[in-house]
Amino acid sequence: MSSSGKPLPSTTLPRLPIMTFGEPWPDLNDGLTYRDLIPPPHAGLTVIEYYSKKYKNSAPVQGWLQRIKNKQIKVDGAVITDPNTILRAGSELVYHRLPWKEPHAPYLLEVLFEDNDLIALNKPSGLQVLPGGLFQQRTVLSQLEWRTNKGTSSCKQPHAVPVHRLGRGTSGVLLCAKTKLAKSCLAAYFADGTSAVGNESCNNARFNSTRKISKFYRALVSGIIHQDQVVIDQPIGLVKYPGVAKGLYVASASGKPALSKVSILERNVKNSSTLVQVEIQSGRPHQIRIHLSFIGHPLLGDPLYVAGGQPSCFDPEFIDEGFAQDGGYQRPENPVPGDCGYHLHAHQLFLAHPTTHEPIKIVAPLPSILATEEECRG
Numbered sequence: 434m435s436s437s438g439k440p441l442p443s444t445t446l447p448r449l450p451i452m453t454f455g456e457p458w459p460d461l462n463d464g465l466t467y468r469d470l471i472p473p474p475h476a477g478l479t480v481i482e483y484y485s486k487k488y489k490n491s492a493p494v495q496g497w498l499q500r501i502k503n504k505q506i507k508v509d510g511a512v513i514t515d516p517n518t519i520l521r522a523g524s525e526l527v528y529h530r531l532p533w534k535e536p537h538a539p540y541l542l543e544v545l546f547e548d549n550d551l552i553a554l555n556k557p558s559g560l561q562v563l564p565g566g567l568f569q570q571r572t573v574l575s576q577l578e579w580r581t582n583k584g585t586s587s588c589k590q591p592h593a594v595p596v597h598r599l600g601r602g603t604s605g606v607l608l609c610a611k612t613k614l615a616k617s618c619l620a621a622y623f624a625d626g627t628s629a630v631g632n633e634s635c636n637n638a639r640f641n642s643t644r645k646i647s648k649f650y651r652a653l654v655s656g657i658i659h660q661d662q663v664v665i666d667q668p669i670g671l672v673k674y675p676g677v678a679k680g681l682y683v684a685s686a687s688g689k690p691a692l693s694k695v696s697i698l699e700r701n702v703k704n705s706s707t708l709v710q711v712e713i714q715s716g717r718p719h720q721i722r723i724h725l726s727f728i729g730h731p732l733l734g735d736p737l738y739v740a741g742g743q744p745s746c747f748d749p750e751f752i753d754e755g756f757a758q759d760g761g762y763q764r765p766e767n768p769v770p771g772d773c774g775y776h777l778h779a780h781q782l783f784l785a786h787p788t789t790h791e792p793i794k795i796v797a798p799l800p801s802i803l804a805t806e807e808e809c810r811g
Contacts, residue, residue, distance in 0.1 A: 455541040456579050462570035464532040473522040480506065481516035483526070490678035505529050538571040545606065546795050550615040550788050552577075552593050555797040558604040559773055562595050566771065577609060597623055600719060601771040605650070605779030605797040610787075618787035622646040623716055630666075630690040630715040646784040650711045650721055651698075651803040653776040654730040658707045663695040665724040667742060669717040674744065676769050682718045684727045684742025691717045693724040699805050706733055708805065710780075719770055721777060732775035736768040744768065778803050 475483060484497045484506075492500070497516075504512045507527040508520070520526070543555035554573065561568040564575075573595060581592035593609040596619040610616035622645045629644075670688025674681035682688075692714045699708040707730065711721050722732055727742030739745045746767040780803075782795045801809065 452544040453541050454544070454580050455576050456583075458535070458538065458540055458571050461532040461534055465530040465569060467528045467530070469526040469528075471520045471522055471524045471526065476520060476522040478520050479517045480508065480513060480520065480526070483520060484528070500528065503531070505531065533567075535568055535571045538568065540571070540576060542573065542576055545797060546793070550610070550612055550786070551619075552609045552611060553782070553795045554607045554609065556599055556604055556607040556779075558602050561601045561771065562598050562607065566769075568601075568771075573607065573609075596620055597716060598718070599779055600722070600777070602773035602775055603777045603779065604800065606648075606782045606795050607779070608782060608784070608795075615787045619646070619784075622784065622787075627715040627717075630692045644714070646782070648713055648779060649781040650713070651776075651778045651780045651799060652709050652711055652721060652725065653733045653803060654707050654709060654725050655733045656705055656707065656730045657700050657702060658695070658697055658709065658728075658730055661697050663728060665691075665693045665695065665728060667691065667724060667727045669720060669723055669742075674769075675767060681744060681770065682723060683738075683744065684723055689715075689717060691715045691720050691724065693721060695725070708803065722775065732777060735775040736772045737770060776800070776802055 469483075469487075471478075471483070478486075480501065481494070481497055484492075484500075485494045488497075500506060501514060501516045504514060505528060506513055507525075508518060509524050510527075538560050539557040540560070541557070542560075544552060545555050546553040556562070556573060560573060561571065562573045564570070564572055577594065578592045581590050593611045594616060595607055595609050596616060597608060599605065599607055608619060610619055626644055626646060667684050668686060668688035669682050669691045670685030671680035672683055672685070694712040694714075696710045696712075697707060698710055701707070709725075711725075713720055717723075719738070722735055722738050723742045725732060726735070726738040726740055729740045731738050731740060737744055744767075778797065778800055780797060780799060784793055784795075785791070786793055799808065
């Protein structure tokens with residue numbers, strides 16, 4: 434970025450014939466295997482005490498008892514069925530989560546740019562970037578791994594990895610590194626942008642600071658935003674939330690600094706909606722969804738965040754002790770961050786190439802619902 438806040442002159446990549454890749458998902462995933470070596474402080478605990486304390490976010494006590502009953506846990510190579518088996522220091526615990534059918538997810542990925550260091554993808558809405566929750570296989574990461582190892586021997590080769598995240602319901606530019614050098618360099622770009630938010634006191638100064646990576650999103654929000662431009666610096670923090678093991682990100686005065694610059698593109702009075710462009714410098718999880726809802730304009734169709742940057746359903750005292758067939762928590766009835774339905778697209782990304790330092794502009798074509806009338810005519 435230049436000192437004026439505008440992107441540096443960049444090489445706009447020509448629109449090449451669409452290149453896609455992706456393998457259809459297997460009906461069932463491979464399950465998961467977790468290994469633990471028992472440290473001396475945990476010696477003397479029973480198996481059920483160990484799992485129910487250390488992995489309480491994975492399953493309730495009754496769920497862990499079910500897993501033991503299902504013969505899914507081994508101690509030093511032997512299946513155990515007694516939950517009160519005493520653990521010794523140095524013992525190896527192995528828990529195998531049974532294979533399951535993951536929810537529907539698209540699998541084709543469009544390549545927007547690729548060289549020896551980078552690959553930029555157009556991620557479809559509905560596809561998770563990294564493993565988590567119910568999605569352990571149906572992710573962008575799995576497709577990148579399969580693409581690299583397709584047709585090779587059983588020995589896995591190094592594959593590209595995403596260097597930032599997009600929400601499952603968010604589409605658009607996803608940047609991935611193909612080398613360790615590119616990964617560390619790009620990670621530093623993103624970290625520098627986020628840290629700068631906390632180090633500056635003036636919002637405009639923060640956006641005018643020189644940056645090596647800039648991201649611009651399109652979003653459709655509910656209601657009419659009357660200002661032509663809004664800068665939002667509401668901090669974002671975590672609260673306990675049913676169905677989200679590590680907590681839910683919300684607008685919170687005690688949270689971490691976050692900064693979004695919203696520019697209005699079109700207002701649709703008839704439908705009571707506003708089409709906006711959002712530039713973010715920090716990269717807090719679900720930042721755009723939280724910030725726009727915080728100012729009273731949640732993303733149209735967002736099932737989770739409502740005005741104020743808070744979840745639509747929230748009872749911090751509620752604890753669901755029910756469990757699924759494999760012992761884990763059931764899918765919560767309340768909305769969770771991975772639920773789709775909103776319209777958010779990572780449209781443009783400007784960066785300095787991590788090895789050549791050449792300015793590059795990567796563009797993911799807009800969904801029609803996020804294009805202006807003029808763009809639709811053009």
